[in-house]
Structures are given as C-alpha cells and as structure tokens.
Amino acid sequence: MTEKVAIVGVGCTNFRSTTPDLSYRELTYEAATKAYEEAGVEPKDIDSFVSTAEDFFEGYSIADEYCPDQLGAVLKPVNTIAGDFLQSLITAYMQILTGRLNIVAVQAMSKASNMTTLKELELFAFDPVFNRPLAENPHFVAGLEMNRYLYDTKITREQCAKVVVKNKLNALNNPYAGHGAKITVEDVLNSEIVSYPLTRLDISPSSDGAVVMVLASEETAKKLSDKPIWIRGVGWCSDTFSLESRDWAQPISTKIAAEMAYKMAKINDPKREIDLVELSDLFSYKELQHLEALKFCSKGEAGKMVDDGVTEIGGELPVNPSGGSLGVGNLYECSGAQKALEIILQLRGEAGKRQIKNANIGLAHAWRGVPTTTSVIAIFSN
C-alpha cells in the first residue's frame, strides 16, 4: 500500500474581481486543462474526482450534480465536498491511501461575481432563530472578533494594517493576483469603517477563479513528475457554530487542526522547520490570530512578528507570499486552493519574482470565513 501521495499537476485561472467571459464551468475547464497537461494525464487516466461546491454560493441546489462535465468526470467516480478545497484535497489524499485509487483530481472554483446578493447569502449561513433576525451585515462577526482579539492581546490596529500593506504588496509580484497594490498603513486606517474596528481595507475583496490539482500515489507520481510535491501532514477541525458559546479571541479549531497536522508531519518546532506559510487572511487580524494558533509564536506575539518584518518575503518566515486573500481576493471555497497552489509553486521553485530561497517545507491553511469555525491544514514538502 502506498503511504506517500504527491501533487503532480496544478492548473489555475487568473484570480480576478469579475470573469464575465467564462461561465463557472468554463473556469474549471480552463484550470483542469492546465492541470492535466502539467501532469501528463487525460481524464480517462484519472480514477476519481473530488470537487468542492457550496449550493448557495454556486447558485444551485444539489450543486454537486453540476461538477463532473467540466472536469472530464462524466461516468466516473465523483464526490463533492461542501467545504474548503483543502478538505477536498484531504479527501483525495485519503482515497489514494486506500490503495484502490491511483490518480485523483481535485477542484474548487469561485464565481463570487455571479452572486448579486453576496452578503445576503452570507447572512443565510447564520443561525436562523438566534442571529439572523438581527439582519445585520455579516461583517459584524469579524468586527466582534477583531475587537476582542485586540483587547486580549494588546495587538494594535496598526499591526493589523501592516498585514494588509504586506500582502497587497506581495500580490504585485503575483501575476495571478487581482488585488495587488502599494498602500500605506494610513491608507488602511483611514479607509471607511465597516464594522468597528474593521475598515474596508482590512477585508479581503471577493474574487473569481478556479484551481484543479492532480494527485498520485508514490510510484505513479515519480513517473508523472520530475518535481512531485509530497503531502506530509493534514489536519482539520470544526468548533461549535454557536456565536454564543465560541471563543471570540482565538481560532481554537486552527490550533487543534495544526496539532493534528504537525503530529502527522513529525514537526516539533514549526517556526524552525517550516519555510513558508500561506494562511487564511480573509480579514487582516486573521493572519495574526492564525500565526499564533499555528504556533509560529505565542499568544499576542504575532504583531511583533509583523513589526520585525519576520513575515515578509525576505523574512525568517514568509507568510502569504502570494498576496494572500487580501491581495489575491476572497475565493470562498477555493481560498485554500489558492494557498496550496502558492506553496506548491514555491516548493518547485516556480514562484518567479516572489520566490523564497530554500523553500522545502510549506504549510497551507484555510478557514471557511464568517460565521464558520472550520479550519483545514495541509503541509507539503518537495
């Protein structure tokens, strides 16, 4: 039985605020075409397909039925995860570990620009009885979290703003990224307040795009690719959905998912052993919270890491070199895909102007956004 599984092909579209020229199916088709070409496979060679779809975000009920065609998966084994791409990747990984399937394709896509009532749809994710009747903009949950996190840790709004400045700057060197910019801390602090203390620029803007990856068992991976990227560890965890009983200052699900992934990857000292990180920065403060939860520093120390430039591309632990969600855009279920994609490009040495030297082990992390408490992690090595 195979114990090692690698990514042998990746494909993506550009990540842009709108993509009117392609339907959501054609977005996936474009990414799939590239991934299969890179892996040197055709759909007939692929044993199983894992897609990612969230009914209301796709605009369908039973959206999973609309997944096969654009992947070349008609009359093939397909299953769909209503979660983040990284959860789908873990599913594909486990399918190969069974020893019954050799090559598995995994997909995620965002066509956020099709959702003309995006925030209303997000509000629909709230508890209907206790929370939805307030009919408030879903960003209020991020405002509540950020306020408590800053209160507990003494991290400042300036330090959160520095995350935005860094990530948008990184995105300028990522040709796929749609929201790169050179801005200042003052720009972030002076942008309009959406839900105090959260400003407009603290929030990742929505984006369209698709990612497809091809995974293979060890023996096949070595045949298909001269730069296979290995999955070293995975972890996932969901906290309570209740706004009323969750922790408002810390993403505990990320902490537990990290413990699971580190144990599997035999990582004892994440900061020393991991070379780069792509973590969920759907809101600026989330990058800092997640750095702490992933044990790259102790609680309340993430602000200092940003102050000291540790998380910049040239720093000791580059964080979101792709530009993250703040610079690439919020891709919803596809967010984790964009993060895994960056890790894979970096570990192959194909990240162009934003290439990190000596990148051998990278961590990708996703959180499913407001109001969820689900975190997913995958650790890769070259």
Add this chain to the structure above:
Amino acid sequence: MGITEKIKRNIDMTSWKDKIPVNYIYTVGIAGEKFFREIKDNGKIVGTKCEKCEVTFVPPKIYCERCFSRLENYIDVGTKGTVHTFTICYENVDGTKKEEPTIIAMVKIDGTDGGLVHWLGEIDSKDVEIGMSVEAIFKAKEEREGSILDIKYFKPT
C-alpha cells in the same frame, strides 16, 4: 483540451438574471421552545447546565456541546450580563450605508458560559467598553411574539 477562442468584447456577453425564492419555517425545538416561551410569557432568560462540565449554556441546548450529555436542567439566569466584545456596524446587509450605525455586542450572561449576540441601546457608541455591565430590555408583553427580537436591546446598568 483547452479553450481556443474566447469572447473578446463585453458587448457580446449574455447573462441570465435569476432569483432563488427561499421560504422556510424553522421550528425552534425543545430547548428553543423553553427559551422563547420564557422570554415571551415571563421576560426571563433561561439556560441549561451541564453538571459534568460545569458549563451553563445560554441559549439552552438539550445536549452539552463539550461532553454530549443530555441536558434537562433549565435555570433562570437573570437578564444581566457583561459586554464580552462589541462592534459598531455602519453598513446594511446590502452594503449601503446605515443612517445611524448600530452597536452589536456579544453579551455574556452573568454566571453562565453563554450569552446573546444583540444590540446595545440607550448608550452612545463612544461610551461602549468591553467589560461593561448591561441588562436586557424587553418589548412590552403584548408586543412579544416569541422571538429573539422580543428583546429590544441591552442597555447599561
């Protein structure tokens, strides 16, 4: 495989505008029934306690989210609490600007591990602080209909 010819002019693009009409009735269940009846009939807030974990859930649940025990011990938890965190919301759901911003707080109900996410009222946003004491203000009894909106807001004590 691959796309060989893309659409090159915006004017050539067609789209179909659709709506998903979604109507739903959410029954509130056993614990919800107790909770909303107490609010409606008596202006009281109740929770359930897990003796094993020594955790009191507000709103009540019929199971402990930590140890999965069945919970049947409903207790009156009073109407006073503490602002655990707050935010000042400037935008409506559709992204338009509110005429007046609203203050939303996670109010931890005193003596419990839970609370309610609700508005703060009778206070200027400049004066709100984490840790301040507040109490629930209910609508008049004849206006109450068994919903979370039977609480108008929490106000400073």
